[in-house]
Amino acid sequence: MRFLFDSNTWQEIFGSIGKNRTRTIITVIGVLWGIFIYIVLSGAAKGLDNGFEKQFENVAMNSMFAWAQSTSMPYKGFKTGRQLQLKLKDASILKNRIPEIEFIAPRNVKGVFGGSPAQTIRGGKSGSYAVYGDYPISTKIATKKIYDGGRFINDEDIDLARKICVIGERTQKELFESDENPIGSYVRIDNVFFQVVGVHKFTPGGGFESDSDIYIPFSTFKKLYNTGENVGWFAIAAYDDADVIKVEENVKAVLKNIHNVNPKDERAIGSFNLGEIFNRIVGFAKGLTFMSLIVGVATILAGVIGIGNILLISVKERTKELGVRRALGATPREVRSLIILESVFLTMIAGVMGIILGAGVLSIINKMTAELDFPYANPTVPIPYVLGALAIMVVLGTLIGLIPAQRAVSIKPIDALREE
């Protein structure tokens, strides 16, 4: 180990690699390029991964939605084409029968799938917005960011069927002055006055929700639109360790059972599984990361082989010098260490420079894409990846250095010193 920290060792390494500077630089560039590609690719893949993740951050990944459609098969005396209607009591049956369900939120909406958006008036201003009937639990499935001071619907609102609402950012902009605090004020939704209790921040996450949606308690919605026990759809979140695709199948089976639908009827119950979509995207990002790893490591390998090649030539040129060293008492081990250390040193220098350069380029790309609506955020290369790359380089540098080192040792000092 003393060998590594001896200034003379380093002086010898600098001396020998400094002898042919151009060649050293070109050699270093080979590895530098490899690690640069590796860092940039895996950083970009991670950035894309982060970007996708950000788009889904307000939605529980293992969530799904189920709604009723019309039957396509006759069953138990019912004819084909019967329009199904989900009911509020289905929720508790589903939760009881399927233990994997963590949260289940019945939801209703007016103005998205059918019905006209609610005419919403405040003073002289008005607009048409979709109105959702919701339970507090729906925020467990799709997070709603509420602006400072406001709140979402709570259990008491449900129990008392309070006439309160949570409005969207755009609704706020369109119905209120910019310096006005909407919390506590009243808006008229389809001719009924509602008190605004919160403003939700819209986060794009796909789906049909928008920045102008109005949320009111489910019970209030029921009274306002006379929907009775009807439910538009169920938003369901499974436990983290549950397989949401399986849950989706179970949910559909149970609903078919409740509503007397042929178990083989594929069209009666519609469903949408966010987990599957998400998994597909995550899988894509993972594949990209994996590919960038392979490409990066392969490029590093090519660079390291270049270093080995150069050292082989250098050993040949230094035959005499190595012979002198051995005549002066350098053991084969010491000669070997010298060459290997040169190899590792070159590799490491190139590696560190490549990492710095790669990090620089990643940060520039990040700055450039920050303004764009592009799923790309915070491109980082995990420290274990960087350390892993450095470790690979040390190992490869050592292995490739072994070849010229062995060549150097295999030359007998007497042959090395023989006069031309």
Add this chain to the structure above:
Amino acid sequence: MIEIKNLHKSYKMGSNSLHVLKGINFSVGDGELVAIMGSSGSGKSTLLNILGMLDVLDEGSYTLDGVPIKNLNETKAAQYRNKFLGFVFQSFNLINYKSAMENVALPLYYQKVGRKERQEKALKYLEQVGLREWADHLPSELSGGQKQRVAIARAMAAEPKVLLADEPTGALDSKTSYEVMDLIQKINDAGNTILIVTHEPDIADMCKRIVHLKDGVIVEDKKVTQVRASQYV
């Protein structure tokens, strides 16, 4: 110091075997200055290589300072070379990207001597060969004679038992040759054992003993009255 008995060495050249050394018996005492002479092909360089542990003998025995030299692997040979021997070559063989001082310090590095001590010793030996002021110069900035003096300083730095010089003046003009020989004589005067391979009679005359090799055998081994090189300098 050196004891050689019935030394044989042959080289295989294809199917033929070239018998280079044919039974050499030879011993060198402490503090001797021996010239090994002979025409080319007489085996003098082979003898020196075997003495220097750069080559192995086929038959016979070699004892250096009471240590039998046999069955050496490369590592052991390197350690013995470092401990026992100093080399001076015809073409100096300095490492061209190292300064004079670094060249001199190199054997000490392989002796695992600390950096500071290495530098001090290197400077001391450069001083002895009169090149203290040239310590920071690269070999390319030195003349032939200066290079050989640095090489001698390097050989001496490890404080070897025996100094082996292979045609040390072969690449030098006669004036510089005498300067180098003067230095070698002074080192010998200080009690060091030195073997010189040369084919120049005037250089051989500056030694205390001349061994003549011809066709692999010693044909003559005589003590001579030393000619001091200083009178030519």
